[in-house]
Amino acid sequence: MKPKLRSIWVFHLNTGSCNGCDIEIIDVLTPFYDVERFGIKLVGSPRHAHALLVSGPLTRQAYYSAKETIKAMPPQPRVIVAIGTCACSGGIFYNGYPIYRRPESGRESCEYPRKGGINELLEDLKEEGEPIGPVIYIPGCPPRPEEIIYGIAQLIGLVEKRLSYQEYSDDTMKFRLPEGPIEERIRLTLRERLRHLVGYLDRERILEDFMKLVEQVEKSENPREELARLVKDYAAKCGDVRLAFCMALLENEYWRVRDALDAGKEFVYWI
Numbered sequence: 001m002k003p004k005l006r007s008i009w010v011f012h013l014n015t016g017s018c019n020g021c022d023i024e025i026i027d028v029l030t031p032f033y034d035v036e037r038f039g040i041k042l043v044g045s046p047r048h049a050h051a052l053l054v055s056g057p058l059t060r061q062a063y064y065s066a067k068e069t070i071k072a073m074p075p076q077p078r079v080i081v082a083i084g085t086c087a088c089s090g091g092i093f094y095n096g097y098p099i100y101r102r103p104e105s106g107r108e109s110c111e112y113p114r115k116g117g118i119n120e121l122l123e124d125l126k127e128e129g130e131p132i133g134p135v136i137y138i139p140g141c142p143p144r145p146e147e148i149i150y151g152i153a154q155l156i157g158l159v160e161k162r163l164s165y166q167e168y169s170d171d172t173m174k175f176r177l178p179e180g181p182i183e184e185r186i187r188l189t190l191r192e193r194l195r196h197l198v199g200y201l202d203r204e205r206i207l208e209d210f211m212k213l214v215e216q217v218e219k220s221e222n223p224r225e226e227l228a229r230l231v232k233d234y235a236a237k238c239g240d241v242r243l244a245f246c247m248a249l250l251e252n253e254y255w256r257v258r259d260a261l262d263a264g265k266e267f268v269y270w271i
C-alpha cells in the first residue's frame with residue numbers, strides 16, 4: 001500500500017465485543033505502546049475520525065448505532081479497521097443468536113445462519129450508496145498490540161503487506177463436512193438444533209434421551225409412528241412442557257435429516 005495518510009484520527013466503536021479486544025486497543029493508545037508517535041490519535045467523535053476501530057461481532061443491538069456512527073464520519077477516507085476475529089468474521093459468536101443477519105435470505109426465522117462481523121454492515125451501507133474507504137482486518141482473539149500496530153502501520157503506509165490477499169469462494173474451495181458415520185452426523189445436527197433452545201449441560205442429557213428412543217424404534221415396522229408414540233409418552237412422563245417441546249423439535253429435525261439423506265440430498269446439516 002502506498003503512503004496516503006500522514007496521520008489518522010481514529011474513533012473506537014464496540015459492536016458487541018467481550019472487552020478483550022478493547023483492552024488491547026486501549027493498550028496501543030496509552031503510553032506503553034503510544035501509537036500517537038505514528039500520528040494515530042484517538043478522537044471523541046466519529047465526525048472528526050478518518051478511521052473507525054471496530055471491535056466485536058456486530059450484534060443486532062449495536063447494528064443501528066454502528067450504522068449511524070459510520071454515516072457520521074466524513075465520507076473520505078472513511079477507513080474501517082476491524083480489530084479481532086469477532087469484528088472480522090463473527091469469531092466465536094459466528095452464527096450465534098444475537099448476531100445481526102442481512103435480510104437477503106428473505107426469511108424471518110431465527111434459523112438463518114448468521115455470519116457476523118462488521119462486513120455485514122458494510123455490505124448494507126454499500127447498497128445504500130454510502131462511501132466506504134479501505135477496510136483493514138486484524139484477526140486474533142484478541143490481537144496482540146503489536147499486531148494492531150502492524151495493521152495500522154500498513155494502513156498509513158509505514159510498512160508493506162507481507163501476505164497476498166485471498167478470498168474464499170465456492171469455486172475455489174468446496175465446503176466439505178468431515179467424513180464420519182452418518183448416525184454421528186445426525187446426532188451432531190440434532191445437538192446443534194437443540195443449542196437454540198437449551199444450554200450445554202441439559203442439551204447433552206435431552207439428546208441422549210432422544211437418541212435412546214431412536215434406537216428403540218430403528219428396527220420396528222413403522223418407526224415414524226413408533227417414535228411419535230415414544231416421544232409422546234416421554235412428554236407425558238416428564239410433565240415438563242419445555243422438555244416436551246425439545247423432544248418434539250428433535251423428532252421433527254430427525255425426520256427432516258433422515259428423509260433428506262434417504263432422498264440423497266447433500267446439505268441437510270446444521271453444523
Ligand code: SF4
Nearest residue numbers: 018020021084086141
Ligand atoms: S476477538 Fe476474542 S477478545 Fe476480541 S471481542 Fe471477540 S472474543 Fe473478545
